Amino acid sequence: MSKIDIPTIDTRRVNPFRPAVASLIGTAVEWYDYFIYGLAAATVLGPLFFPEISSTAGTMAAFATFSVGFIARPLGGIVMGHFGDRIGRKSMLVTSLMVMGVSTTGIGLLPTYDSIGVWAPILLVALRFLQGFGVGGEWSGAVLMAVEHAPASRKGLFGSFPQMGVPAGLILANLVYLAVSGAVDDDAFIGWAWRLPFLASALLVIVGLVMRFTIDESPAFARVINNQEQQRIPIASVLSNHWRTVALVAGGFIGINAVAYVFMVYLLNYSTTILEVDRNLMLAFSMIASILWLVVTPLSSVLSDRYGNRRVLAVGSVVLCVSAISLFPLVNSTKPALIVGATMFVALGMGAVYGPMAALFSSTFPAAIRYSGTSVGYQVGSVLGGGIAPTVAGGLYAGWNSSMPITVYLTIVTISSLVCLSILMRPSRPAWSI
Structure with a gap:
């Protein structure tokens, strides 16, 4: 591959806020798309696409289609990671956003079971798979563009910008869902209005694309090209020489991802159907x-720049574990003050852990294979964490008629992640220059 003109950029003069903000906006749009599906799975997709089975089984089937997106995420991470390490981070960010926009808009236009029969759930699964493929390559590209443009002393802060896209996307999804569900009655919402949040994705994607087309390629990738360090098959190098690191990254991400998706997806269904808490009230608490x-994520990242990832992530992981243990007991009280307190406690733990992860995971792989390495580790962790968490939570409750097994499950995964992060942050482990 010939040299490119990007290395001529004087990185001391590059404003790191521009790629960081572009990563934040684009990531927020992509996660809006992803969370809109999760909210719909918890409320309307079961009866619309799986009406031939019981209400409980229909909801489980809707959550299973939610998990299908996670199955596609490692594939998207591998494919986009390959091209992200071969031709650049920026092109993959644009590609992933376009894939997400097409698939999400397609879901909003999809006929239901009553119209086309069994083809409705089949097409729903296919579009959900496409969503997962798109988001599979999103995270690493956004994080690397932000971190690799950032000054050495502020990698944590700028790495947190795309991390903020996750809660920002969730807030946006909840706002749109609240607005639509509050504007119409239940019959209208189930009949047609549920489609509006999906169709709104088309406008949001345009905004994200404009932002991403205006940023420069990563200086770290430019140096890889200029020094002819790119790998022919980056994923092969990752799996042959860095598989232990991939396993630790995946393990370190499982805990927060499982807690996040139980909080963001399953808790809405559990509280509204089992505890009979008002749906709009739960959406407001989630927001x-x-x-x-969103606020804690950059604050914890600033602290990680000052005091180091090890201290901040250790404290944050303990908070996350304790908050996960207390979540369902507090929510089961059905008292609004305790419910909102429980969700905020979980949010505190998630922000404290999620913020510093971007810079930490980026530093665990050399630049030539960084997109592939971080993508595979992160996305495998997402499958084993959030990908199965709503389905596991639903199955545990159905089997035991109690939320206690869910609490035990969350405790196990958060402690396991704490162990993996502790190993990953050992001083003896190599940290590559970002």
Whole structure:
């Protein structure tokens, strides 16, 4: 591959806020798409696409289609990671956003079971798979563009910008869902209005694309090209020489991802159908907690720049574990004050852990295979964490008629992640220059 003109950029003069903000906006749009599906799975997709089975089984089937997106995420991570390490980070960010926009808009236009029969759930699964493929390559590209443009002393802060896209996308999804569900009655919402949040994705994607087309390629990738360090098959190098690191990254991400998706997806269904808490009230609580998550994410990252990832992530992981243990017991009280307190406690733990992860995971792989390495580790962790968490939570409750097994499950995964992060942050482990 010939040299490119990007290395001529004087990185001391590059404003790191521009790629960081572009990563934040684009990531927020992509996660809006992803969370809109999760909210719909918890409320309307079961009866619309799986009406031939019981209400409980229909909801489980809707959550299973939610998990299908996670199955596609490692594939998207591998494919986009390959091209992200071969031809550049920026092109993959644009590609992933376009894939997400097409698939999400397609879901909004999809006929239901009553119209086309069994083809409705089949097409729903296919579009959900496409969503997962798109988001599979999103995270690493956004994080690397932000981190690799950032000054050495502020990698944590700028790496947190795309991390903030997750709670920002959730807030946006909840706002749109609240607005639509509050504007019409239940019959209208189930009949047609549920489609509006999906169709709104088309406008949001245009905004994200404009932002991403205006940023420069990563200086770290430019140096890889200029020094002819690119690998012919980056994923092969990752799996042959860095598989232990991939396993630790995946394990370190499982805990927060499982807690996040139980909080963001399953809790809405559990509280409204089992505890009979008002749906709009739970959506409002989720939005309040997400705002706290959004605020804590950059604050914890600033602290990681000052005091180091090890201290901040250790404290954050302990908070996350304790909050996961207390979540369902507090929500089961059905008292609004305790419910909002429980969700905010979880949000505090998630923000404290999620913020510093971007810079930490980026530093665990050399630049030539960084997109592939971080993508595979992160996405495998997402499958084993959030990908199965709503389905596991639903199955545990159905089997035991109690939320206690869900609490035990969350405790196990958060402790396991704490162990993996502790190993990953050992001083003896190599840290590559970002």
